[in-house]
Amino acid sequence: QSQLHPQTVGAIVIGAGFGGIYSVHKFANELGLSVIGFDKADGPGGTWYWNRYPGALSDTESYLYRYSFDKDLLQDDKWKNTYLTQPEILEYLEGVVDRFDLRRHFRFGAKNQVTSAIYLDSAALWEVTTEGGDVYRAKYVVNAVGLLSAINFPQLPGLHTFQGEVFHTGAWPEGKDLTGKRVGVIGSGSTGTQLVTDLGSKVKHLTHFIRTPQYSVPVGKRPVSEQDLAEVKANWDGIWNQVKGSALAFGFEESTTPVMSVSEEERNRIYEEAWQKGGGFRFMFGTFGDIATDEEANETAAAFIRSKIAQIIKDPETARKLMPTGLYARRPLCDDGFYAVFNRPNVEVVAIKENPIRVITESGVVTEDDRLHELDVLAFATGFDAVDGNYRRMEVRGRDGLHINDHWQGQPTSYLGVATDNFPNWFMVLGPNGPFTNLPPSIETQVEWITELVRYSEDNGLKAIEPTEQTVSDWGDTCTELANMTVFTKVDSWIFGANIPGKKPSVLFYLGGLGNYRSILGDVAENGYRGFELTRAGEPATA
Ligand code: FAD
Ligand code: NA7
Secondary structure (H helix, E strand, O other): OOOOOOEEEEEEEEOOOHHHHHHHHHHHHHOOOOEEEEEOOOOOOOHHHHOOOOOOEOOOOHHHOOOOOOHHHHHHOOOOEOOOEHHHHHHHHHHHHHHOOOHHHEEEOHHHOEEEEEEEOOOOEEEEEEOOOOEEEEEEEEEOOOOOOOEOOOOOOOHHHOOOEEEEHHHOOOOOOOOOOEEEEEOOOHHHHHHHHHHOOOOOEEEEEEOOOOOEEEOOOOEOOHHHHHHHHHOHHHHHHHHHHOOOOOOOOOOOOOHHHOOHHHHHHHHHHHHHHOOHHHHHHHOOOOOOOOHHHHHHHHHHHHHHHHHHOOOHHHHHHHOOOOOOOOOOEEEOOHHHHOOOOOEEEEEOOOOOEEEEEOOEEEEOOOOEEEOOEEEEOOOEOOOOHHHHOOEEEOHHHOEHHHHOOOOOOOEOOOEOOOOOOEEEOOOOOEEOOOHHHHHHHHHHHHHHHHHHHHHOOEEEEEEOHHHHHHHHHHHHHHHHOOOHHHOOOHHHOOOOOOOOOOOOEEOOOHHHHHHHHHHHHHOOOOOEEEEEOOOOOOO
């Protein structure tokens, strides 16, 4: 029946993480539109609803992993340590939802997974269908579906025969106690290192299956005193100003000093200071200005980290297996004692590039050296189909029935990371070719900008807004040029969609920094939304 009489609302928001929560707040409480938010999770939180694995921690410092839009909220905020655990972030986001009375707009649970969003050209409305079969129509759709949300679950041979428990970090069950168990962890990115660090002291035996060792520096998690908290609260305006004008929005000034402009002694002093202070982005971008752009400079940072790893891990063979080689050019990792965990007698590493996993059996993992690693639990920390993954898992059709997967066949495209051509009134938060930063400030920037665009549309009686094909193509070129200036393109990782078998690697981010990005957004808006095609009610779409 609902098929025949779909309810029409002003806007539909997909996702209830940082992006979806703020979008619903802006659209409902500020624009006064009727809004429905959908999330397939049973509650709000997004990333922090799903990633309940032991050790899950932000690697943005606590004072910056939050919203900045409400001064009272900022004054009421509290945090105990320099970094936030998953339960703390989830509690924070649930608190925001309740504080702004947003829960009534959301529909949660598996049946509220959005399966399709189809643009009805003649009505200029989106028709959105859920897993449960409900159909709604809306003028605007905001996709806040997450850029690290669609999980990558490699189907290893024999996995279905395994009699123990199998988990993915990105869909970890609540309150799972692994004390006394024999646990295998596959994957050694940000997530795998956090999980292994936490489990090392809890489980009976831990086997870390690692394919590509990465460079990781200490996170620097420390308690925060009342005085530290008060200082931050007295300086919020200055803090957010600095953050929003900076490139990475991590709260430190990015260095512009070239590595080779200082002596070796001075360089090592600077690296050591950053190592002691902690933070992956600070180590890569706060120490020198060319680690991410110059291979020779990059090698000095890589060599420093390798020397630390060699010092920390006592057994040379274990150290060899964990030792990264080549460029330091993935999302910079930081950890709370990862390397030291391998000095424990119950923790071992299996280097699966030299000794691959052959098959999973009912009792564990068999490697090419014929060894059976007996396990009670096998945990996949194998990451995500990043950025466009969740878009491609829906049936999204724009003008003339154009499927998003056909539109994005070559590579996912956008203008400014927020919209793409042929998909009118269809917006993205952290869509392809958006900024690569500490994410809440970028999320806020985009949600606020989309809100103003929708306000403009409503005030001017517009029927549809979409970027032109040319602008989208030009923005793609800008992002590609910027990416090619860095060493990140030289290493396979999720930043370029190069972590998923069969996925075509491409540029997925604007690497020009948040400050520049905000200037561009401001400029586009001031110039009548330059690059967007605005269709008035009653007018046919024109180029
Ligand atoms: P998400 O929080 O991913 O929310 C997207 C939501 O959309 C999900 O709840 C999902 O269920 C829902 N959804 C998707 N598709 C559908 C559909 N078809 N129908 C219904 N619902 C759907 N970033 C940082 O800046 N700093 C950090 O320290 C940091 N740490 C991280 C640690 C981990 C373990 C992970 C996985 C990510 C981390 N990130 C970090 C990135 C993090 O994802 C972002 O900071 C932020 O939480 C993204 O918010 P979001 O609202 O855009 O998306
Ligand atoms: P990442 O950074 O993509 O790491 C995934 C890890 O899983 C990485 O070590 C991969 O090895 C490994 N992996 C992936 N597929 C396989 C298979 N088939 N076999 C063995 N090992 C595999 O994901 P994370 O969740 O750690 O982090 C993603 C982001 O989320 C992170 O940057 C934070 O922002 C939060 P590889 O390196 O590909 O050889």
